[in-house]
Amino acid sequence: MDYSDNRGIDLHIHSNASDGTFYPNEIIALAKKLRLSAIAITDHDTIDGSKEAIETGIPSEFNFLTGVEISADPPSSFSCSGSFHLLGYSFSIDDHILNETLYTLQMARKNRNPKIIELLNNLGFDITIKEVIDFVGEGQIGRPHIASLMVEKGFVESINKAFDKYLGRGKPAYVDKYRLECSKALEIIVGAGGVPVLAHPSLFTIREEKNFEDLVVVLKDMGLKGIEAYYPEHSKDKTSYYIEIARKYGLLITGGTDFHGSLKPDIGMGSGRGNFHVPYSLYENLINSV
Numbered sequence: 001m002d003y004s005d006n007r008g009i010d011l012h013i014h015s016n017a018s019d020g021t022f023y024p025n026e027i028i029a030l031a032k033k034l035r036l037s038a039i040a041i042t043d044h045d046t047i048d049g050s051k052e053a054i055e056t057g058i059p060s061e062f063n064f065l066t067g068v069e070i071s072a073d074p075p076s077s078f079s080c081s082g083s084f085h086l087l088g089y090s091f092s093i094d095d096h097i098l099n100e101t102l103y104t105l106q107m108a109r110k111n112r113n114p115k116i117i118e119l120l121n122n123l124g125f126d127i128t129i130k131e132v133i134d135f136v137g138e139g140q141i142g143r144p145h146i147a148s149l150m151v152e153k154g155f156v157e158s159i160n161k162a163f164d165k166y167l168g169r170g171k172p173a174y175v176d177k178y179r180l181e182c183s184k185a186l187e188i189i190v191g192a193g194g195v196p197v198l199a200h201p202s203l204f205t206i207r208e209e210k211n212f213e214d215l216v217v218v219l220k221d222m223g224l225k226g227i228e229a230y231y232p233e234h235s236k237d238k239t240s241y242y243i244e245i246a247r248k249y250g251l252l253i254t255g256g257t258d259f260h261g262s263l264k265p266d267i268g269m270g271s272g273r274g275n276f277h278v279p280y281s282l283y284e285n286l287i288n289s290v
């Protein structure tokens with residue numbers, strides 16, 4: 001395919017298999033309408049979105065990569081706050097160990113949600129797990145769904161407020177979730193023939209004496225293959241910095257919007273807040289690496 005007309009890519013998209021609001025077939029239709037040249041559906045701890053997209057059929061107008069976003073613990077020698085997530089691309093969707101491991105993560109989420117609801121009840125909010133399940137329909141439940149229902153019920157003005165006041169880490173209705181060790185997350189992605197990439201590095205902070213480069217060295221040793229340098233929250237300087245670090249350590253550069261449909265209404269697929277663009281060459285480099 002010829003993408004000399006500078007069509008963009010989006011390698012970070014959530015479907016309603018996790019906390020996106022679009023069905024995989026709707027994501028495919030939108031990617032086609034937006035004339036994107038490559039996409040990946042990267043749901044939290046599940047590959048059901050990718051599987052469904054493939055079953056629906058990928059149009060010949062763009063390229064599709066299997067994807068996942070795994071919440072992991074940072075390496076044990078690092079203390080981080082924020083969201084430490086690993087993206088996986090282009091793996092075999094039938095890989096047994098990958099599927100089994102993701103299943104345990106989904107069960108952990110299932111156990112966590114009633115605990116969040118109990119804490120909200122203790123805070124005086126009238127909300128039940130059944131209401132959340134009915135509200136979400138298909139797919140696995142995450143905090144954004146609970147936040148969204150809290151808005152719907154008039155408990156808070158916005159999803160962000162729900163996180164800031166109640167659901168975010170350290171807040172009164174926060175429940176920690178079981179996470180994979182990052183070495184394990186990298187291992188299962190690589191084991192399934194995939195390419196592991198460090199997601200949105202600006203969304204976590206490394207504490208004290210260690211820095212981002214120290215982390216990259218350790219992760220590369222564990223099998224990391226790339227850094228998500230292009231991300232709507234990254235300033236120009238940050239993007240350039242992550243690109244420079246990726247080049248220095250021989251890692252791939254990737255990018256995507258973290259599209260969540262109406263759960264992140266200000267982020268558009270492929271275009272972020274409007275002027276976001278990820279070049280097609282990054283997709284080519286990624287597939288040429290496997």
Ligand code: AMP
Nearest residue numbers: 019044141142143144159160163164168
């Ligand atoms: P969970 O998977 O249940 O731990 O929820 C994590 C997800 O919540 C992230 O991937 C984001 O999609 C979303 N999220 C985290 N923090 C916020 C926030 N402050 N405002 C809105 N959404 C958030």
Ligand code: FE
Nearest residue numbers: 014019044260
């Ligand atoms: Fe999310």
Ligand code: FE
Nearest residue numbers: 069083085199
């Ligand atoms: Fe993430």
Ligand code: ZN
Nearest residue numbers: 012014069258
């Ligand atoms: Zn994401």
